[in-house]
Structures are given as C-alpha cells and as structure tokens.
Amino acid sequence: MVNERVNHKWGMVVDIDRCTGCQACVVACQAENNIPLNTEAIFRQRRAIEWIHVERYWEGEFPDVKARFIPILCQHCENAPCEPVCPVYATYHNNQGMNVQVYNRCVGTRYCANNCSYQVRFFNYWEPVWPETLKNQLNPDVTVRSRGIMEKCSFDIQRLRKAEHVIEGQRGERITDENLREGNFLPACVQACPTTTLVFGDFNDPESQVSQMKEEHFVEGGRGYKLLEDLGTEPNVIYLKKVDIHAKTGVETHA
Amino acid sequence: MQKKRVAAFMVMAVGMGLGGLVTLLLVLFVARAWWTTPFEVLGFGGAPTQPIAFPHTVHAGVDIILDADGNPKLDTSNQEMNGLGLGCTFCHRNVDKGAAASIPPVEQCIFCHKSIGTDLPEVAKLINAWDNKEAVVWERVHRLPDSVRFVHEPHIRFFTEPGNLMPSGEQATLAANVCSTCHGDVAQMEEVKQVRSLKMGDCVDCHRNYSAPTDCTTCHY
Structure with a gap:
C-alpha cells in the first residue's frame, strides 16, 4: 500500500582500511549505469565520467613508499552545495536522503559541478557513443544521458526502486541488509567490491550494518570521519580511516 | 494602372x-x-500499421465478429462467431511481474494457431515467421520518453488490492481489469492506438489523486 511507505535514508560506509584500489567498483558502476566509454583522449582532457573513482596517493619517499587509495563517490550531502545553485531544480534532495539528478530537467549550466566540493559531478561534453558490439550491454533501467546533461552517482536508484517493488510491495517485508543482498538490489559498486570496503544500507534502520558501523566508529577517537567535514555539507557517506601500524607521525605526504 | x-x-x-x-x-x-494526443493526420497519432493485422477484437473481445461489410462472419458450421474474450494477461504475461507488459513470443501464438485459422492470410504470415524462426517485429503503440521508467507491476498491484478503486470507480479483481484505465478498451479495437495522452501531467494527476509518490525519482532515473 502506498500509504504504508517506509522511510529510508540510504547511505554508505567506506572502510579505507580494506580498500586495495582494485577498481572493481569503477568498472561495475560503468557497466550498470550506462556511463559513456572513457577513452585516453577523454582522460587527457580531464573529462572522464566515473561516478565512483579511486584516488591514489603516494606516501613516503622511495623505497619506503606506500600507496594509499580512497574511493570517492557522490557524498549525497544533506546540505548539498550543488542544489541551491541549480536554476532549474534539476538536482534536489529527495525524501530518502539522496541527492538526485533529474536528467530531463537539466539544462547543462554546470553550476552544480563547479559548486561541488568533492568533484563528483560529471558533464556529458559529447553525445555518448558505444561500439556496435556493446549496444546490447546497455542497462534498460537507466536513462542514457545525452550531450549537455550533468550526471553523478545515484546510489543505483533503479535497483532501490526495484527493491521497493519486490520486497516491500510484492512480499510485504521490510528492506533489510540480507534481502537487499540476496535480491541483488545493492548498488553495483558495493556488489562488486571484493573486500567489502563499501557497505550500503538504510541509516533509518537501526539493525542495518551501516547504522551499527556509524554507531561504533563515528565517536570521539573512532575511525569514522566525513570528507571535508568542516564545510558542513553533512554527507551521507561515512569514511573509516586506515589502521596503519607502521604509520609514523609527522610523515610528509605527496599527493 | x-x-x-x-x-x-x-x-x-x-x-x-x-x-x-x-x-x-x-x-x-x-x-x-x-x-494531448496529436490529430490523426500525416502518420501522427492513430494506430500504427502492424506487420500482422492482429485484431484484439477477435482475441480479447466478446462481441460477434463482423467482416469488412459489417455482416457477421460465419464459421464452418455457418454459425456466428464471438470474440474469444481472453484476458490481457493471457498473452501479456509479465504485466503483473515486472516493468514491461511484454509481447508474447511467436511460440505462444502458435500454441493455438498451429491448428486454428491456418487458412487465413494473416495467420499464414505468423506461421511463416514460426517456420523461418523469425520474430514478428511489432510496431510499438505506447512509447514514453527515454527519461521515464514506467513499471507496470506496482500499478497493477495497487489497483488489484481490495479497497483501492480504479478511476472508473470499480474494484479490479484481476490484473486484466486494470489495463483499460490507461490503454482504453483494447478489446474493442481492430487496430490498437493510444487513447490517453500519457504525458507527465496525466501521470502526476493520477499519482496525486491516489497519494502515490510524486518525487521526480519515482519515474526519472
């Protein structure tokens, strides 16, 4: 029944300690969300579209050098800087705690991307083209964005909508971590992650893994933190910092 | 001058x-x-020409079948023939399970048409397609813009639940009762055409009346 809708607040926890920088999430996202092919030329122009990307940082001097990885995706901020600058309300915060992009409203001003603190909004500078052999791999549940449209991580809302229809509607159950996983309703990046760096769930559900991780780690002296927290954007994506027994204090980092 | x-x-x-x-x-x-829907001129609006002239009147209708001159058609024993009165979900089987209502495969037509109406020219086209292992490329009648994700299943589910009356004021007991809300009385259509505008205002009006979600990402993602 429509009147008995369950309120969700979707969010993610990213455990940096587990990330190996394997890029499986990037590839999974690319395949799931009909993201245009990023060629070398596009990368050179810094116009590659990757809803989730793994940033790599070198730490220390050779030979005592360490690679650090951090997956960056749309933080789905509660106070999103991208939202108030859109002149056509193409991006807004929906009632499920998600910052969403409405493609058919977008007119391509790119204000949102310029105002985003996390560099996770991507503009389609060209009409997306796929080779003939890849035409049939496009996901029919996701709009193919045309030229002049801004796009970004949607937490794979197509899968969440399907979860609502199947789990809440047809079976009449509550959405839990287990039935999200069993029904393949988790976002593609989370599903593909081999080390369970990415954990997805409902912050409104106190039983969910993300809620419990938030409770456990997001305390004084805990590992939890949010990206650029001092900006006050209040992201719905929580990061858990790396546990490094060899870490030296005061070590210089090179980005 | x-x-x-x-x-x-x-x-x-x-x-x-x-x-x-x-x-x-x-x-x-x-x-x-x-x-609303465009005027039926210059190929706009109206019913598209299908590769096989499939009459919904014969399959889904229950009225006496008429020929082109308006006289009732007679079967082999000179009796008037009624439409079969099949429910929509007999062929469009996915409508209460997923996003697309789904067009039946040629195989499903052949279940009956390997023995029924094999002498009719339109059925011959179907049998030819079956023999050649070809698909029948039906023309799509209802097409929404690319930015819209319409899922049939929750709509059917909502209206078949007891207590949720359809806009016509009736209670749907079968999935097949719901279809005419948006698609019109297809059982009476010789050639199927779109009867409702199915523009965003059309959708949103109904969503508001039934206090269904009107969040953009309900349909646009």
Whole structure:
C-alpha cells in the first residue's frame, strides 16, 4: 500500500582500511549505469565520467613508499552545495536522503559541478557513443544521458526502486541488509567490491550494518570521519580511516 | 494602372489569408499534440500499421465478429462467431511481474494457431515467421520518453488490492481489469492506438489523486 511507505535514508560506509584500489567498483558502476566509454583522449582532457573513482596517493619517499587509495563517490550531502545553485531544480534532495539528478530537467549550466566540493559531478561534453558490439550491454533501467546533461552517482536508484517493488510491495517485508543482498538490489559498486570496503544500507534502520558501523566508529577517537567535514555539507557517506601500524607521525605526504 | 494595383492587392490579400490559415492550422496541430494526443493526420497519432493485422477484437473481445461489410462472419458450421474474450494477461504475461507488459513470443501464438485459422492470410504470415524462426517485429503503440521508467507491476498491484478503486470507480479483481484505465478498451479495437495522452501531467494527476509518490525519482532515473 502506498500509504504504508517506509522511510529510508540510504547511505554508505567506506572502510579505507580494506580498500586495495582494485577498481572493481569503477568498472561495475560503468557497466550498470550506462556511463559513456572513457577513452585516453577523454582522460587527457580531464573529462572522464566515473561516478565512483579511486584516488591514489603516494606516501613516503622511495623505497619506503606506500600507496594509499580512497574511493570517492557522490557524498549525497544533506546540505548539498550543488542544489541551491541549480536554476532549474534539476538536482534536489529527495525524501530518502539522496541527492538526485533529474536528467530531463537539466539544462547543462554546470553550476552544480563547479559548486561541488568533492568533484563528483560529471558533464556529458559529447553525445555518448558505444561500439556496435556493446549496444546490447546497455542497462534498460537507466536513462542514457545525452550531450549537455550533468550526471553523478545515484546510489543505483533503479535497483532501490526495484527493491521497493519486490520486497516491500510484492512480499510485504521490510528492506533489510540480507534481502537487499540476496535480491541483488545493492548498488553495483558495493556488489562488486571484493573486500567489502563499501557497505550500503538504510541509516533509518537501526539493525542495518551501516547504522551499527556509524554507531561504533563515528565517536570521539573512532575511525569514522566525513570528507571535508568542516564545510558542513553533512554527507551521507561515512569514511573509516586506515589502521596503519607502521604509520609514523609527522610523515610528509605527496599527493 | 488602377486595375493592376487592385489585382496586386487582391493577390496579396488572398496570399495573406492563406498564410494565416496555414499558420492557424499549424498552431492548432502543435497545440493539440502538446496538450494531448496529436490529430490523426500525416502518420501522427492513430494506430500504427502492424506487420500482422492482429485484431484484439477477435482475441480479447466478446462481441460477434463482423467482416469488412459489417455482416457477421460465419464459421464452418455457418454459425456466428464471438470474440474469444481472453484476458490481457493471457498473452501479456509479465504485466503483473515486472516493468514491461511484454509481447508474447511467436511460440505462444502458435500454441493455438498451429491448428486454428491456418487458412487465413494473416495467420499464414505468423506461421511463416514460426517456420523461418523469425520474430514478428511489432510496431510499438505506447512509447514514453527515454527519461521515464514506467513499471507496470506496482500499478497493477495497487489497483488489484481490495479497497483501492480504479478511476472508473470499480474494484479490479484481476490484473486484466486494470489495463483499460490507461490503454482504453483494447478489446474493442481492430487496430490498437493510444487513447490517453500519457504525458507527465496525466501521470502526476493520477499519482496525486491516489497519494502515490510524486518525487521526480519515482519515474526519472
């Protein structure tokens, strides 16, 4: 029944300690969300579209050098800087705690991307083209964005909508971590992650893994933190910092 | 000199009148297509031509089947024939399970048509497709914009739940009762055409009436 809708607040926890920088999430996202092919030329122009990307940082001097990885995706901020600058309300915060992009409203001003603190909004500078052999791999549940449209991580809302229809509607159950996983309703990046760096769930559900991780780690002296927290954007994506027994204090980092 | 001027004036007046008329017709056409379904001219609106002239009247209707002249068709024992009265979900099987209502595979048509109506020219096309292992490429009648994700299943589920009356004021007991809300009385259509505008306003009006979600990402993602 429509009147008995369950309120969700979707969010993610990213455990940096587990990330190996394997890029499986990037590839999974690319395949799931009909993201245009990023060629070398596009990368050179810094116009590659990757809803989730793994940033790599070198730490220390050779030979005592360490690679650090951090997956960056749309933080789905509660106070999103991208939202108030859109002149056509193409991006807004929906009632499920998600910052969403409405493609058919977008007119391509790119204000949102310029105002985003996390560099996770991507503009389609060209009409997306796929080779003939890849035409049939496009996901029919996701709009193919045309030229002049801004796009970004949607937490794979197509899968969440399907979860609502199947789990809440047809079976009449509550959405839990287990039935999200069993029904393949988790976002593609989370599903593909081999080390369970990415954990997805409902912050409104106190039983969910993300809620419990938030409770456990997001305390004084805990590992939890949010990206650029001092900006006050209040992201719905929580990061858990790396546990490094060899870490030296005061070590210089090179980005 | 005077005569020439009058003639020129007449030509100009007629030309402007014609131009105005054409402009008016154009504006009318665009306005009608903008707000509801377009006028059925120049291939806009109306029913598309299907590769096989499939009559929903015969399969889904229950009335006596008429031929082109309006006389009832007779079967081999000279009896009048009624439509079969099949429910929509007999062929469009996915409608209460997923996003697309789904067009039945050729195989499903052949279940009956390997023995029924094999002498009819339209059925011969179907049997030919079956023999050649080809798909029948039906013309799509209802097409939403690419930015819209419509899922049949929750709509059918909502209206078949007890207590949720359809806009017609009836209670749907079967999934097949719900279809006519948006698709019109397909059982009476020789050729299926779109009857509702199915523009965003059309969807949102209904969503508001039934307090269904009107968040953009309900349909746009």
